[in-house]
Amino acid sequence: MTKTKEVLKKNTMLIALAVVMVLFQVLISIAGKGSLFAPANITNLILQNSYVVILAVGMLMCILTGGNIDLSVGSIVALVGAIAGVMIVSNKMNVYLTILVCLVLGTLIGAWQGFWIAYVRIPAFIVTLAGMMLWRGVALIVLNGLTISPFPQEYLRYFSSFLPGDASNKGLILSVTLIVGAVLCAVYLAVQLIGRAKKLRKGYDVESQGMLWGRIVLICAVVMALSYLLGSNKGIPVVLILLGVIILAYSYYTQNTVPGRYLYAMGGNEKAAKLSGINTNRTLFFAYTNMGFLSAVAALVCIARFNSAAPSAGTNYEMDAIGACYIGGASAYGGTGTVSGAVIGAIFMGVLNNGMSILGIDANWQKVVKGIVLLAAVVFDVVSKKHSSKS
Template sequence: MKGTINQDAKTLESRANSIRVSAILKKYTMVIALVVVFIFFTALTGGKMLYAQNISNLLLQNAYVLVMGCGMLLCILTGGNVDLSVGATLCLVGAIAAQLMSNTSLNAVLVIIICLAISAVIGTWQGFWIGYMHIPPFICTLAGMFLFRGLGRVVLESKTVSISNKLFLNIFSSYITVPGVDAGEIHWSAMIVGVVVAAVLLVRTITGRAKKARKGYAMDSAASAFSKVILIDLLILFYCWKLANYKGIPVMLVWVLGILLLYAFITSKTAFGRYFYAVGGNEKATKLSGIDTRKVYFAAYCSMSILAGLSGLLVAARIGSVNGDTGMSYEMDAIGSCFIGGASAYGGSGTVPGIVVGAILLGVINQGMSIYGLDNNWQYVVKGAVLLIAVIFDVVSNHKTGKA
């Protein structure tokens, strides 16, 4: 009898361990995929992916994806909805900025404020029709995609307009240099920032666990928690070391981190942020609980347009010019980063850290294929396959295949 009980206990423990491993693999599937893809392209390109310039450019080339991905996440959370007009909005705002700086004597800061205000007006327009007039988001934003792209080309007069305003370029595309610290070939300020951030994360983990322990909250094992934060710290230090060996910390990184931290706080720490999840989970129940879902939709699309406008300024500063095709298909990159990063195609689930993983994964694939010299047509094939696989994984893993 005792032997049978022991055997049953071992069986249950084995099943529990199996379930635990399965849950971990499911939770970190895309992180594992990112590591595998990065190693693959590093080997394929002969280590060129690890060059300091390429590591730095990985962020700069995908800054717009990270920024717009935050706004797209809110749209997707409301029920798998997307905004197809963000690439066109990016083009229109970039065109207005370029023309204002080329043809007027307005200060660059004032131009930025005007452009963000125009982005807010566009978001208000779309948010009104979607949130309060119940126009399907797909139709409304599809119309916006044509409308704003056309207006952008009208503003540009079908020309390519270059941007040479130094203040504007410094605000978005310069590098942080600390006198005395960054005098040599290595920009030590980047490493100092990396060490500080790594230390803060470690201290927060220790104090957070101590606080939960005092209140009796359930926690992950100490080994799991500390191994995770140590791994993140090592990645931060590695990234900062690469930045230090190139030009230091790009100002664009500050903009991107600011947006990411803001939206991570909104979606995870505020009641309003949870409304987006509630609407995507069950809109009828959300209405019955007293939440005005119209405001939720309005906020999602207004926020998306503002971030698309900011991305237009980032892209214009990085490239140094704007034309009628600027931002073409950028909406697909933003949507793809969300779905690849774990956002559900049905709404109600998704996180900002997931967007970061999805955007970096797309960025690594794009950069790796470009360095390797893969034909541009095949690059589209690979990106489409990755997106399809990510959505299929979401549907199958969450048992949403429609089976009885």
């Protein structure tokens, strides 16, 4: 019973996500408005929420350091997008050079804010609030208040195209996506079995074989179902590959590297971390520098999705990213949270938006629902922490 409770507690948001998806599917079917799991809708769900996933991963790094947040990410997205628009569309500059310049610019902006937060110790809220206004203003100046479009196909193919690319051959698209799904399942199976064998050799505690195989079967079923749905539409979005690389890289960094564990140590108790030899200033500086870098990546994805660079781009993106982290289990006090949890939170937000939009729910009521969900997630975190400390 204890293990079952532990598993349920560990996967609370995953279970909640599954319940919400089934609920929306039932409501949409009753309303006669199609299906939440329609192939085209699944593809749109990925494309619409790609920026949330990217920003949520970066925001998690900031939150882990002690509940800090970055309010400037939406404005950085607007500024980097504006620079890309001017370079590629207006000045016809090289696409690869522009991408490099944009990534460097985002990283430098993050480092600028990280310096004031980490070394001068100005509160992150104040620095990033100033950044939110500053970078939005610079974006408006760069674009002169105008929207730049369209972007050349040479650029769009890296962020808004699909694999294998031959849209006319539906059979090829489905075959390729199913093969990719099967390969991913095989790799996941091998990683899980090898990891379990290593733990057993070292004498570590491992989950029961029933739990292991149950998880493997469930995840592989989801992967194959997603592959089938994507293959039934246009194929694998290139941006999904980018998201996969980011999620895997940052999951490994936070869970399996020493600097990644420093983020958790600092969020747990900064003074103790400092006394144990961790350079907390450098850790905090990294978190915000990295946030600037990922904001630039999100900007490159967004301008490709909308095929334009607009001064209003990125509005409220910071709220989506923060909400995704907290809904995904990140603690409001820092030191707790995972990349996978932030991704689940982003998908949860995306499903809420998508499901309510299909049902034709008023945009104002959508904001009410999302606000209640975010508050509930934070309340759950605070109450569970108090309960744990008492017990």
